[in-house]
Amino acid sequence: MKTTSAGLTARQIYEQKARRKSVAVATLSTVVVMVLIVILLPMTPGWDRVRSSFFDWDILAKTFPSLLSAFRWDVAIFLWCTPAIAFLGLFIALCRDARAPALFPLRVFGVLYTDIFRGVPVILIVFLIGFGVPGLGLQRPWNSPYIWGSLALILTYSAYVAEIFRAGIESVHESQRAAAKSLGLSHSDIMRFVVLPQAIRRVVPANMNMLVALQKDVALLSFIGPVELLRQAGVHKSLLANFTPYVGAAIIFLAVTIPVTRFADYLIAKQNKARS
Amino acid sequence: MKTTSAGLTARQIYEQKARRKSVAVATLSTVVVMVLIVILLPMTPGWDRVRSSFFDWDILAKTFPSLLSAFRWDVAIFLWCTPAIAFLGLFIALCRDARAPALFPLRVFGVLYTDIFRGVPVILIVFLIGFGVPGLGLQRPWNSPYIWGSLALILTYSAYVAEIFRAGIESVHESQRAAAKSLGLSHSDIMRFVVLPQAIRRVVPANMNMLVALQKDVALLSFIGPVELLRQAGVHKSLLANFTPYVGAAIIFLAVTIPVTRFADYLIAKQNKARS
Amino acid sequence: DTHCAAGKTLSPDVLTIATGNPAYYPWVMDDDPTSGAGFESAVAYEVAKRMGFEKDAVVWTRATFDQSIQPGAKEFDVNLQQFSITEDREKVVDFSEPYYSAAMAVLVRQPTIDGGATAELASLKDLKWGVMAGTTALETVNSAIAPADTPLLYDDNVNVVEAMKANQIDAALFDLPTALYLSAVVLDDGALLGQFAADRSENPDQFGILMEEGSPLKACVDEALSAMKDDGTLAAIEAEWLQETTGVPLIK
Amino acid sequence: MSILRLSNVTKSFGPTEVLRGIDLDVNEGEMICLIGASGSGKSTLLRTINLLEPIDEGEIRFEGHDISLPGVAPQPIRRKIGLVFQSFNLFPHMTAVENVLLAPSRVFKRSRKDLLPDVTQLFERFNLRDRMNAYPDQLSGGQQQRVAIVRALAMQPKIMLFDEVTSALDPELVSEVLETLLKLKAQNMTMILATHEMGFAREAADRVCVLDGGKIIETGTPDQIFNAPRTKRAKEFLASVL
Amino acid sequence: MSILRLSNVTKSFGPTEVLRGIDLDVNEGEMICLIGASGSGKSTLLRTINLLEPIDEGEIRFEGHDISLPGVAPQPIRRKIGLVFQSFNLFPHMTAVENVLLAPSRVFKRSRKDLLPDVTQLFERFNLRDRMNAYPDQLSGGQQQRVAIVRALAMQPKIMLFDEVTSALDPELVSEVLETLLKLKAQNMTMILATHEMGFAREAADRVCVLDGGKIIETGTPDQIFNAPRTKRAKEFLASVL
Ligand SMILES: Nc1ncnc2c1ncn2[C@@H]1O[C@H](COP(=O)(O)OP(=O)(O)OP(=O)(O)O)[C@@H](O)[C@H]1O
Ligand SMILES: Nc1ncnc2c1ncn2[C@@H]1O[C@H](COP(=O)(O)OP(=O)(O)OP(=O)(O)O)[C@@H](O)[C@H]1O
Numbered sequence A, B: 001m002k003t004t005s006a007g008l009t010a011r012q013i014y015e016q017k018a019r020r021k022s023v024a025v026a027t028l029s030t031v032v033v034m035v036l037i038v039i040l041l042p043m044t045p046g047w048d049r050v051r052s053s054f055f056d057w058d059i060l061a062k063t064f065p066s067l068l069s070a071f072r073w074d075v076a077i078f079l080w081c082t083p084a085i086a087f088l089g090l091f092i093a094l095c096r097d098a099r100a101p102a103l104f105p106l107r108v109f110g111v112l113y114t115d116i117f118r119g120v121p122v123i124l125i126v127f128l129i130g131f132g133v134p135g136l137g138l139q140r141p142w143n144s145p146y147i148w149g150s151l152a153l154i155l156t157y158s159a160y161v162a163e164i165f166r167a168g169i170e171s172v173h174e175s176q177r178a179a180a181k182s183l184g185l186s187h188s189d190i191m192r193f194v195v196l197p198q199a200i201r202r203v204v205p206a207n208m209n210m211l212v213a214l215q216k217d218v219a220l221l222s223f224i225g226p227v228e229l230l231r232q233a234g235v236h237k238s239l240l241a242n243f244t245p246y247v248g249a250a251i252i253f254l255a256v257t258i259p260v261t262r263f264a265d266y267l268i269a270k271q272n273k274a275r276s
Numbered sequence C: 001d002t003h004c005a006a007g008k009t010l011s012p013d014v015l016t017i018a019t020g021n022p023a024y025y026p027w028v029m030d031d032d033p034t035s036g037a038g039f040e041s042a043v044a045y046e047v048a049k050r051m052g053f054e055k056d057a058v059v060w061t062r063a064t065f066d067q068s069i070q071p072g073a074k075e076f077d078v079n080l081q082q083f084s085i086t087e088d089r090e091k092v093v094d095f096s097e098p099y100y101s102a103a104m105a106v107l108v109r110q111p112t113i114d115g116g117a118t119a120e121l122a123s124l125k126d127l128k129w130g131v132m133a134g135t136t137a138l139e140t141v142n143s144a145i146a147p148a149d150t151p152l153l154y155d156d157n158v159n160v161v162e163a164m165k166a167n168q169i170d171a172a173l174f175d176l177p178t179a180l181y182l183s184a185v186v187l188d189d190g191a192l193l194g195q196f197a198a199d200r201s202e203n204p205d206q207f208g209i210l211m212e213e214g215s216p217l218k219a220c221v222d223e224a225l226s227a228m229k230d231d232g233t234l235a236a237i238e239a240e241w242l243q244e245t246t247g248v249p250l251i252k
Numbered sequence D, E: 001m002s003i004l005r006l007s008n009v010t011k012s013f014g015p016t017e018v019l020r021g022i023d024l025d026v027n028e029g030e031m032i033c034l035i036g037a038s039g040s041g042k043s044t045l046l047r048t049i050n051l052l053e054p055i056d057e058g059e060i061r062f063e064g065h066d067i068s069l070p071g072v073a074p075q076p077i078r079r080k081i082g083l084v085f086q087s088f089n090l091f092p093h094m095t096a097v098e099n100v101l102l103a104p105s106r107v108f109k110r111s112r113k114d115l116l117p118d119v120t121q122l123f124e125r126f127n128l129r130d131r132m133n134a135y136p137d138q139l140s141g142g143q144q145q146r147v148a149i150v151r152a153l154a155m156q157p158k159i160m161l162f163d164e165v166t167s168a169l170d171p172e173l174v175s176e177v178l179e180t181l182l183k184l185k186a187q188n189m190t191m192i193l194a195t196h197e198m199g200f201a202r203e204a205a206d207r208v209c210v211l212d213g214g215k216i217i218e219t220g221t222p223d224q225i226f227n228a229p230r231t232k233r234a235k236e237f238l239a240s241v242l
C-alpha cells in the first residue's frame, strides 16, 4: 500500500468511503422510519381524539408557565431532602457495619430499617407518614404535609442510599484495610481516612441514579396535598378535562432527568473502564 | 501455649470466653434498648392516639382478609408483566448494542426509549397510557385498565431492565469477545453463545431488585381504576378514617419484598466475592 | 366584637375557608371561590357573614379531599367540598349541620342507554361501575346496586369520566349536581340514567361543613346554618345555583 | 516456505504510534519468539495478525493473500490463525469440552457428536482427558491455558499465536504449559510467541525478535540475540530481565 | 540478637491447616527469604506476624514479648512491624506524600508540618523526591511499591515484612524495587521476604527458608539451599522454578 498524494493511505481512503457509505445508509434508514411514523400514525382511526386529548398545543402553551412555577416546589423539596438523605443513609450504613458487641442493637436497627423502608412502596410511606403523623395532634406549622411528606421521602431513600454506601464500603478491597491496619491505624481512622473516602467516591454514580429517582418521586407528595408539578398538572387536567398538562409535566421531568441520568451513566462507564 | 486436657488450646479457651462475653453484652444491650422502647413509648403523650390511629387490632383483623384478596391482583399483574419486561428489556438492550449502519434507527430508538421511560415518573406513564391509549377507540375487553396499566409498567420497567442488561453485556470482558472472534465465530454467534449467557447470569441480582421495585409499583395501577392492595387499603382508610389498613398493606408488601430483597443482596454479595 | 366566632379562628378577624383543588362546577364557578358564584361559594360567604366576617374578612385556601378528612390539626377554619357526613368520619373531624341533601345520580354515556340500560336495579347490576374512591358513593353502589363486577375506583371526577370515555366503565355514581355538570359539560354524549332520591333512608348523603375535631367554631357555624334554613336563604341559594332535578327518573 | 509475511505494518491508537513499520517473514513450521519491554507492541502485533485490530499501513500476507486489505472478511482468516491470550481465555459458563466444541460446531456446521472423537483425541494428546467436563474455574491456571490451546487447535489452524500465555501463572504451573508448546513445535506447528520467559525463548525458539517502541530492532537466532545483541536498546533490555 | 522468635505457630482456616508448626528465629539486621510453592503459607505467615491473622497455637515473641497472646492490643505492635504487599498497597485517593504522612500523623499525633522534613528525606533517599505529589495511578508499579516501602519506613519499624513485592510488576520494573531492598539491607534493617525471585534470594538473603504445606521443610544459607537441597520436596520445587 502506498501513501497517495493527498497524504492518505489507500486504506484510509477506503475507510473514509466506507464511513460515508454507512452514514448515508444510517441517514436513509432513519428518514424512512421517521416518514413512516409521520405518515402512518395520523392515519389511525383515533388519532384526532388522542391528539386533542394529549397533544393540544394551545393548552400546553397556556398551562406550561404554571407547571414550571409548580416545579419549583419539586426542586425545593428535592433540595432540602438530599442532604438529609445523604447524612441519614451514611449513618445507617455505618450502623450496619458496626462490629462491637455492645453496638448489636444498632446493627439490628440498621437491618430492620433498610428492610422496612426498601420493602414498602414509597407512596404507602408517604400516605402513612404524611397523613398519619400530623394526624396525631401536631399543631401548625408542625403538621405541614411538606415536612412529613419530605420525611417520608427521606426515610425511604436513605434506606436505599444506605445500601449503596454499604456496597461502596464493602467494595473497598480488603487489602486496603489490611494495609491501613498494618500501619497501626485505629478502626475509626481506617474507616474515616481510608475506607470512606474511597467508598463514597465509588458510589457517586449509583447515588446520582437515586437522585433521579428521588426527583421523580417528589411528585408523589402531591397525593398528600402539596401543589407541585404533578398536582398542578392534575388540576389543569381536571379543569380542562385534557391530558396535555401531563405531557407538559413529562417534558419538564425529562429536561431534568435525562441529563442527570446520562451523566450518571457516563460516570459508571468511566468507572467500569478504569476498573477493568 | 499448651493444649489443655479438654483438647482446647489456651487461646481457644480465651476466645470462647471472649465470644461468650460479647454475646452477653450484645444480648444485654439489645434487651435494654427493647425495654426502654416498650416502657417509654407508651408513656409519650400521643401514644394512645398513635395506637388507635395506626395499630387498631380490630380494624386490622376486619380489613386484612379483603386486603389479602386485593393483593391477588398485584400478584397477577406482576406475574404477567415480568416475562414481557424481560423480553422487551433484552430486545432494547440489543437495539442499543446494534452496530451495523442500517440499524442506526434501532440504536436511536433504543436510546430515546430508555431516556424517556427512565426519565418520566411511572405514575405519569400510567396515566398517559392507561387512559390515553384506550381513548383511541378500543372496544372492550381490549381497553381494560389492567391491560394498558400493565403496558405502562412494562414499558417503564423494560427501560430500566434494558440498561441492566446493557451493563451486563458490557461487563463481559472484552477479551471474551476477542477470544470468540479469534476462533472465527460470527457476531451473532458471539452474542448468543458467549456474551449473553454470561451477561444474563451476572445481572440476575440487579434484576431481582427491579422485580421488587415492580412489585411495589404495581400499586400505582390503582390510580386508573384497578382495586388492588393499595387502593383497597385507601378505601378502608377513607371510610374508617384510620390508618391501620395502610399498615396492613405495608405488612403484606414486606412479607413479599423482604425475602426477595434479601435473596438479591445475598446473590450480589456472592458475586462480588467471586469476582474479587 | 360580639359575634360568636371572635378569637376562635386560625388568624384573628379572618375566616379561612377551604375548598377543593380544583373546585368544580356548580359548587364553585370557574374554580374561583372568591367570586361568590356557585352553590358552596355562596353558602360559604353567607355563613361567614352571619358569623361576623364580611366578604373581605374571608380568606380561601385549598385542601385535597383526603387531606381534609385526616385526623389532626387543619390549615383552615371551615371546609366545604361536598363532604358526606358519616359516623366514622365524625370520630376524627367535626361536621356542621347538613347544608345540602344530595340525591345520587347514575351517569352514563348514550351508547349504554342505546345498549338497553334502564333505571332499574336489575339493569344496573350488569353495568361496569366506576366510583370516586374514598367517597360514600362506593357504599351506595355496593349496598344498593351490588353490581356483578367489582367497581373500579378513581381519585377524582375527571379520572372517572376519562375511564368512561375510554369505555372502561359504563356507569358512575355522583351527587346529582356533579352528575348533571359532568353529563352536560365534560362528556359529549353523557346522560343521567336515574337517581336515588335525596330523602332516601338508606345511605342518605348529606353534605356538611367540615371542621377540625373539637372546633370551637362548630356552634357558630351551626347557628348560622339553621338561621339560613329558617329564613329561606339556603333554599334561595340552592335554587339559584343548582338545577331543578325532578327531570331525572327515580331508580326502581 | 513463507506462510506469513508482514511488511511495513503500522498501527496507531489515536496519537500513539504502537507499531512503526514491522517487517516479519514466518516460514512454515518455524517458532518465533517476540521479546521486548512492556508496551513495546508485542500484543498489538499478534492482534493485528489475527485481524482483531485493523492496521493503518503496510500489508499482511497470509498464504499468499493480503489479508489486511480493507473489505476482506475476517472470520474465514481467523479460523486458520489460532490465538491464545495471557488470561480470560476460556468461556467460564462452558465446560472445557464445550469450550472446544463451540467454534467448530458453529463454523463448520458439524454436529457435536461428529466432532467429539477428534476433540477427545486432542484432549488426550494434551493430558486433559479427565478434565474435559470440568468448568474453567475448576481447572488450574496451567490446565486452563492448555484447554485454550486445545480449543484453538480444534479449528485446525495453520499458525498459532501465543500472547504471554504463562505470565499470569504461578511459577510451578509455567512448565506444563511450556511443555505443551514444545509438543506443538515437535508436530511442526508454525508459532509466534510473545513471551517474558527468556529461558524458554533461548532454548526453543528458531528465531527471536526484539521489539522496542513498535519496531523490531533486532532479529536472529537465540544465540545471536542473547549472547551478542548488537543494538544498545536490546542490550539494555536483556540486562534488565536476565 | 533475636528480635523475633516464632515457635510452633499453627493456623487453620476452617478445616484447612495453613501453618503447621512454624519455628523461626530472626536476628536483628538479618534478611530472611521465604520461598515455596503457591499456597504453601508464605503470605499467611507474614500476616500472622503482623497480627492481621490470629494464630491458633504457638507463640510469636517480638522484642521478648509474646505478641500472639490473646488480648494484646495489636495497633502498637503493628507500628513496629512494617508490611508491604504484592499490590493494592497505596491508598489511591491520596498522593504519595499523603499516603506516607497519614499513619505517623494519626498514630503519633504529630502535625504534618512537623513530619514533613523527615518524610521528604525518606523520599529523597529512595529517589522519589519528584514523585511526592503524584497519585498512585500516576506512578509506575515499581514506584508504587517503593512508596509503599517508604510509607512503612515512616513508622520507624523494627522489622520489615515483604510479601512478593515484585510479582505484580513488569519484568523491567522488578530491579528497581529489588535495589531498594538491597539499600535497606545495607542500612541493617531486619527483613523477611516472601519471594519468587530466586536469583535475588540467592544473592541477597542471609538465610533462606523453604515452605511446603505450612511447614518450613528446610532452612539454610542460600548456598546450601540452592546448591544442595536436602529434602526431596525442596529439590522438586527448586527444579520447577529454576
Ligand atoms: N486499545 C488500545 N487503545 C489505546 N492504546 C493501546 C491499546 N492497546 C494497546 N495500547 C498501547 O499500545 C502500546 C503497546 O501495547 P501492547 O499491549 O501491544 O504492548 P506489549 O508489548 O504487549 O506489552 P506487555 O508486555 O505489557 O503485554 C502500549 O503503549 C499500550 O498502552
Ligand atoms: N482468608 C482465607 N480463608 C481461607 N483460606 C485461606 C485464606 N487465606 C489463605 N488461605 C489458604 O491458605 C493457604 C496458604 O495461602 P497463602 O496465601 O499463605 O500461600 P502463599 O504461600 O502466600 O501462596 P502464593 O505464593 O500464591 O502467594 C492456601 O491454600 C489458601 O487457599
Ligand SMILES: [Mg+2]
Residues within 6 Å of the ligand: D042, D043, D044, D163, D164
Ligand atoms: Mg501484551
Ligand SMILES: [Mg+2]
Residues within 6 Å of the ligand: E042, E043, E044, E163, E164
Ligand atoms: Mg502469597
